[in-house]
Amino acid sequence: MIRFDAVTKSFGGRKAVDDVSFAVEPGTVCALVGTSGSGKSTLLRMVNRLENPDSGRILFDGVDIAGLAPVELRRRIGYVIQSIGLFPHWTVARNIATVPRLLGWERGRVEARVSELLDLVGLEPEIHAQRYPDQLSGGQQQRVGVARALAADPELLLMDEPFGAVDPLTRRSLQESLAAIQKRTGTTVLLVTHDVEEAIRLGGTIAMLEHGRLVQAGAPAAVLAHPASEQVARFFGGPLLGLHLLQVLNVGERTDFSAAPAADGEPIPAGATLEEALARMIADGVAHLPVLDAANGRRGTLNLTDLVGR
C-alpha cells in the first residue's frame, strides 16, 4: 500500500528523517513509534504531502506520490491528528461530511454516509449529528475525528498520535473501537504513537525510528523478543519489556491441550493475552487456569511456568 524508499527530509540542516525504507502492507495497521523528535510525525506527514521529502520516493499503491496532485491525494487518505482539528463552527455532521462534499457527493449520499459513520464510531446520529464540537467530550470529539477521516472510504488512514490527549480509560475504548472498525473496513492504517502499549495493541507491525533512522520494523512479538538495539529495548520498557511480551502472546499458544483441565474455576478463553492470564492468576491466587478454546472445541490447562515458555 505504502512503500518508503530511501526517504530523507531535513529541517534547517538537521535530518528529521534519514534514509528510511520500509513498506506497509494493504489492510494492516503499522505503528510508527519513537521518542519525541525521532521523525515519526514528519514521516507520516510526507505520505499525504503535508511535507515533501528532500530525496527518496514514497509509493502509494505503486505510484510515486511526487507525481500526484497534493489536494487529490489527500482526499484519498484519511487524516486524524492528536488535537483533532474539528472545525468549531461546523456541526458534527458537517464536519464528517467535509471530504465527501469536497468530492462533490450528492446530498442524500452524504447524509446517509454521515449516519453510517456515526454508528460505526459508536455515536448516535439523532443525538450527536447536529451538535457542535465544543458540546462533546474529548473522547467523543476524537470519535468524530475518526469518522471524518473515514468519510470518503479512504484506502489509507494516517493517524498522528490520535488518542494522546484523552484519559486512559477513554483511550482504551477508542483503541478497541479503532481495532474493530479497522477489522470491518480493512483500511490500511499508519499510526504514529509514543505509547508502547498502544503500538503493541493496535500495530500489526511496529516500525521504530530513532534520530530519523529506522532502527527496527516487524511484528510486535518479534520486536519485543529480539530488540535490535539497546535503545529499542529501552523504549519498549527496559527491564519491564518482558511484561509487554505477555501482551502480544495468546493463552492458546502456551496451553497444554493434551490432558483434561487440571484446574477448577471459570475457564479463560484461548484468545486472551498472557497478560490477562497472569493477572487472573495473581488476583485468584492460583498457579493453574482452565482454558477454553471455543473455536476448536478444546479444553486445557495453563500453568504459571507456561508464561515463560513451553
Added chain:
Amino acid sequence: MSALRSALSSRSGPPALALPVLLAAFGLAAALLGGFVVIAPNRLLSGTPLGLWAAAGPAGTAAVLAPLTAMAGLGLARDFALRHMLLGLAAGALMLASTGIAGHAAMVHGADAGPLTRVSLGAGFWCLLAAGFFTLADAVERARTLAQKAVPVLATAAGLFALAAGGALSELSLAREFSVRQHAYLNELFRHLELTGAGLVVAVAVGAAIGFMAYRRPRRAGAAFAALDIVQTIPSIALFALLIGPLTTLTALAPALRGLGIGGIGPFPAIVALALYGLLPVARGVHAGLSGVPRAAVDAARGMGMTGRQIFTSTMVPLALPTFFQTLRITLVQLIGLATLAALIGAGGLGTFIFQGLGQTASDLVLLGALSAIGLALLADLSLRGVALALFRRPAT
C-alpha cells in the same frame, strides 16, 4: 488551591447584587441634593438650580422615586429568571420618568417667565439619567436571553422617542436649540454619518489588507503595527490639523485635484484622518482574528485536501469573523466620536454644534452636538452587538 477557588467563586457573589443598589442610592442622593433643572434668564447666562421637589412637586418626585425603589428592591432580591430584564425595565422607567418630568418642569416654569427664559437640565437630572443608564447597561449585560436583553433597551428607546416626538420635551433649552436649527441639524447629522462611514470603509479596506499581510508575513507585522501605533499616538486634534499643510501643498502643485474635492480643509482631510485612526484597530482585529484560528483546524483542513482558497473561505474567514466584527464595532464607535473634530477643519458634522456652542458659551448647544454623537455611538454599538448575536453562535465580547 482554596484561595484560588474562593477567588473564582467570588466572581459570582455579592458584586452582582450591589451595583443596582449603589446606583439607586446615588440617584436618590442626586435627586434630593442636586438641582434637577436650571432656570436662566436667557440662553447664555448661567441660571439658578431648582431641586426635584421644587421643580416637579409631589407627583413628579414620586414618579422618580418609584423606579429608584424598584431598582434597589430588585437589586437586593434573590436571583430569578426575569430579574435582570425587570431591573432593566426599572432603569428604563427611571430614565423616562426623569426626562419626562424635566420636560414638564420646563413647560411649567418656562411659561411663568418671559420668552427668553431657558430651562436646562441640572446636575441632579444627569445623575439620575446616568444611574438609570448604567443599571440598564449592567442588566442587559447579565440578562440571559436575547429577548430579555432587547426588551428593556427597545422599551426605553421607544419611550424616549415618544417623549421627544410628542412634544413633551419641547420647552427644554436643549430642544429649543434643536428646533431653531432643525434643518441644519439634519444636514450635519447626515454629514457626520457620511464622514464616519467613508472613514470606516477606507479603514476597513486598507486595515484589513495590512492585518492580512501582517498575518501572512509575521516578520513584517512588527514594523507595520509600529507605524500604525505612531499614527494612534498623534493627538486627534493634531492629526486633523497636520493634514492641512501637506494636502494644501498637494493641491497647489496639482490644482486638478481640487476638482475631486481634495484639499487641505473640508471632508477629504477629515475622512483621511478618520481612516488613519481606524487603521490600527481594524488591522489588529484582522490579525488577531486570523491568528486566533486554531492551528489544528487549519492543519486538518489541509490534510483533508482543501485547497488554499477553500481553507481560507471555509475555515479562516468564518473563525476570524467574530473577532473582526467586534473590532469593527469598536472602531465605528471610536470614529463616530472622533468625527466631531471634523468640524474644526470645515468638514461639518455634529461637531459643528459643539464648537459653535463653545464659541457662544451656550452650553446647551454644546450638549446638543455631544449628546447626538453619544446617542449615535450607542445606537451603532447596540445594533452591531445585536447583529453579532444573530450572526454568530459564539460572538466575541
